Every structure is written in structure tokens, then in C-alpha cells.
Amino acid sequence: MPPAPAGASAAASAARAREHLLRLLEPVVSGAGFDLEDVTVAAAGRRSLVRVTVDADGGIDLDAVAVVSRLVSDTLDADADDVTGPRALAGAYVLEVSSPGVDRPLTEPRHWRRAAGRLVKVDVDGASVVGRVLAADDSAVVLEVDGAERRAAFDDLGPGRVQVEFSRAGHSDDDEDEEV
Numbered sequence: 001m002p003p004a005p006a007g008a009s010a011a012a013s014a015a016r017a018r019e020h021l022l023r024l025l026e027p028v029v030s031g032a033g034f035d036l037e038d039v040t041v042a043a044a045g046r047r048s049l050v051r052v053t054v055d056a057d058g059g060i061d062l063d064a065v066a067v068v069s070r071l072v073s074d075t076l077d078a079d080a081d082d083v084t085g086p087r088a089l090a091g092a093y094v095l096e097v098s099s100p101g102v103d104r105p106l107t108e109p110r111h112w113r114r115a116a117g118r119l120v121k122v123d124v125d126g127a128s129v130v131g132r133v134l135a136a137d138d139s140a141v142v143l144e145v146d147g148a149e150r151r152a153a154f155d156d157l158g159p160g161r162v163q164v165e166f167s168r169a170g171h172s173d174d175d176e177d178e179e180v
Contacts, residue, residue, distance in 0.1 A: 017041045017089065021050070028075050029054055032067060035110060037100050041089070048093040050076070053100050057114060060099045069097045106160035112136035119165055123158035124150075130163065 021039040029036040029052075037053040054060060054068050073095055080089060106112050106120065113136040120143070121130045131143035131150065140153045141160075 017048075024079055025052065025072055025075060028071050029068060032071055034060065034064065034068060037104070044094055046092065048089050048091070049096065050089070050093050051096045051098070053098055053104075055100055055110075055114070057110075059114075065097050065099075069095060072097060102162050102164060106162070109136055109138050109154060112141045112154075112160065115160070115162055119163040120160040121163055122152075122160035124152045125156050 018039055018041055021041065022036070025039060026036045034054045034056045037055050038051075039053070040051045042049045042051075050072075052068070052072055054064075056064065060068075076089060076093065076095070104111070106115055106122070112133060115133045116135060117133065119130065119132050121128065122143075123129070124143075129143065129145055129150075131145035134142040134144050134149065136142070140151050141157065143150050143152065
């Protein structure tokens with residue numbers, strides 16, 4: 001059997017590092033009160049670029065990003081110093097911590113819950129639907145579609161996408177422009 005191409009080996013190594021990081025960082029991030037949404041590792045010259053995406057109900061602010069950055073950095077450094085087991089990163093790294101962007105697919109009940117009030121596009125039972133998220137629990141989401149409420153079980157949904165709205169019908173920005 002011929003050896004795997006170098007690119008395949010690098011991809012497998014990155015996948016192993018990602019899985020190790022997810023297992024390593026999830027309890028640290030959740031212990032701080034946040035959800036670990038994703039971790040990616042990419043080569044950045046002689047260093048690894050580690051991107052950690054976190055979220056929480058109500059979103060995260062810069063103070064939360066700073067807290068998570070410190071915790072993740074301390075954990076990665078401790079992991080690098082551990083000579084008894086596998087390490088996620090072999091050398092120096094650059095750490096980026098952020099919240100998920102608007103383009104993140106809505107795939108988990110918590111994603112849908114956090115999107116309450118937002119306009120989304122999603123496949124429901126194979127048909128594309130655009131509606132506003134009214135509510136979500138652990139089993140379903142309630143959407144307002146064409147003025148009617150529609151409850152859809154997560155098993156019947158594809159990944160949802162938040163739609164960017166520059167102005168929302170029926171809502172005025174006048175409240176934000178009031179003089180104090």
C-alpha cells in the first residue's frame with residue numbers, strides 16, 4: 001500500500017489536534033459559563049493558528065473574550081508542558097477567541113434559542129422557508145412564516161441561516177435617534 005500523500009497526513013494531523021482541543025477546552029470553557037462552539041487549527045508559518053469560537057445566552061462581550069482567552073491560553077500552555085500524554089500543539093501558537101458570526105449555521109437548540117427575534121432561512125421537511133424565530137426549546141423551534149406560527153421539530157429542520165436585515169418592517173429606528 002503506497003504512503004498517504006503529505007497533504008492527507010497534514011489534514012489527519014489537524015483533525016486529531018482539533019479533536020484533542022475540543023476535549024481539552026470544552027470543560028474549561030463551559031466551566032467559565034460559555035459554550036465552546038468550535039476550534040480550528042491551521043498552519044501559520046512556524047506557528048499554529050488556533051481559533052476558538054465561544055458563545056453564551058445573551059452573547060459575549062470583550063470582557064468575556066478576555067476571560068476565555070486567558071483560560072484557553074493557560075490550558076494550552078499546560079497541555080504543551082505535559083510530557084505524559086499526547087499534546088494538541090507541537091510548538092508556538094497564535095490564539096484567536098471570538099463569538100460566532102451571523103453566517104454560522106443554526107444547528108443546535110441553543111443556536112435557535114439565541115436567534116429568537118431574528119429572520120432565518122431554513123429547510124423544513126425539504127422545503128425552503130423564511131421566517132422569524134419566535135421561540136425554541138430542546139425539541140422544536142416556533143417560526144412566524146407569512147404571519148402564521150409554525151412549529152417545526154429539529155429532526156425536520158436543516159441548518160438555519162440568519163438573514164441580515166437592514167431595516168425591519170414594522171419597527172422604527174426613531175427610538176435610537178431620540179435626544180437625551
